[in-house]
Amino acid sequence: GESVGLHLPTLSVQEGDNSIINCAYSNSASDYFIWYKQESGKGPQFIIDIRSNMDKRQGQRVTVLLNKTVKHLSLQIAATQPGDSAVYFCAENRDAGGTSYGKLTFGQGTILTVHP
Amino acid sequence: EAGVAQSPRYKIIEKRQSVAFWCNPISGHATLYWYQQILGQGPKLLIQFQNNGVVDDSQLPKDRFSAERLKGVDSTLKIQPAKLEDSAVYLCASSRAGGREEKLFFGSGTQLSVL
Numbered sequence: 001g002e003s004v005g006l007h008l009p010t011l012s013v014q015e016g017d018n019s020i021i022n023c024a025y026s027n028s029a030s031d032y033f034i035w036y037k038q039e040s041g042k043g044p045q046f047i048i049d050i051r052s053n054m055d056k057r058q059g060q061r062v063t064v065l066l067n068k069t070v071k072h073l074s075l076q077i078a079a080t081q082p083g084d085s086a087v088y089f090c091a092e093n094r095d096a097g098g099t100s101y102g103k104l105t106f107g108q109g110t111i112l113t114v115h116p
Numbered sequence: 117e118a119g120v121a122q123s124p125r126y127k128i129i130e131k132r133q134s135v136a137f138w139c140n141p142i143s144g145h146a147t148l149y150w151y152q153q154i155l156g157q158g159p160k161l162l163i164q165f166q167n168n169g170v171v172d173d174s175q176l177p178k179d180r181f182s183a184e185r186l187k188g189v190d191s192t193l194k195i196q197p198a199k200l201e202d203s204a205v206y207l208c209a210s211s212r213a214g215g216r217e218e219k220l221f222f223g224s225g226t227q228l229s230v231l
Contacts, residue, residue: 045222
C-alpha cells in the first residue's frame with residue numbers, strides 16, 4: 001500500500017552540528033508534506049511544511065528539501081541544540097476522496113538525540 | 117490560546133474491559149481528529165469529525181471502537197471490549213476548518229495499557 005517512511009530510525013549528533021533527517025514517500029500524487037516534532041509525553045508539533053511545487057523551504061533553523069523525482073524529502077536542522085532531541089515525523093496530507101478535507105498520513109519517525 | 121485538552125493522561129485496563137477517552141479541542145476549531153499511535157510508529161488516523169459529522173472513519177475498527185462529537189465541540193472515543201493490541205497512545209487533534217493545508221494541533225494524548 002502507499003505509505004510515507006523514513007530511512008534511518010535513529011540519529012545522534014553533537015550540539016552545534018547540523019542534522020539531516022530523511023523521509024521517502026511512495027505516493028507520487030502527494031502534493032503536500034509536513035514535518036512534525038514529538039517530544040516525550042507530548043503530541044506532535046508542527047515544524048514546517050512544503051508544497052510539491054517547491055523544492056526548498058526555510059524556517060527558523062530548519063530547512064525542508066523536496067525531491068519529487070526520487071520521492072524523497074529531508075529536514076535539515078542547523079546548529080542542533082539539546083532541545084531539538086525528539087522524534088521527527090514526516091507526514092503526507094492528501095485529498096480525502098475528492099473533498100476539500102485533508103488526510104494526514106505519518107511515517108514511522110526518526111529519533112534525534114543531541115549530545116551536549 | 118489554550119491547547120487541545122485530553123483526559124485521562126494514563127489508563128490501565130484488562131482485556132475485554134471498556135474504556136473511554138475525552139478530548140476538548142481548541143476553541144473555534146471545527147475539525148477534530150482521533151489518532152492511534154502504537155509504540156515506535158507514527159500516528160494513524162482513526163476518525164475525523166467536521167463539526168458533529170463524521171468525515172472519515174475508514175480506519176476505525178467499528179466492531180469495538182466508537183466515537184462521538186455531540187454539539188460539535190468535545191469528543192469521546194470508546195473501546196469496548198479492549199484487546200491487548202489496543203495498547204497505544206490515543207491522540208486528539210483539531211484544526212480550524214479541516215482544509216488540506218491547515219495546521220493540526222495535537223493534545224498530549226492518553227496512554228492506554230491493556231493487560
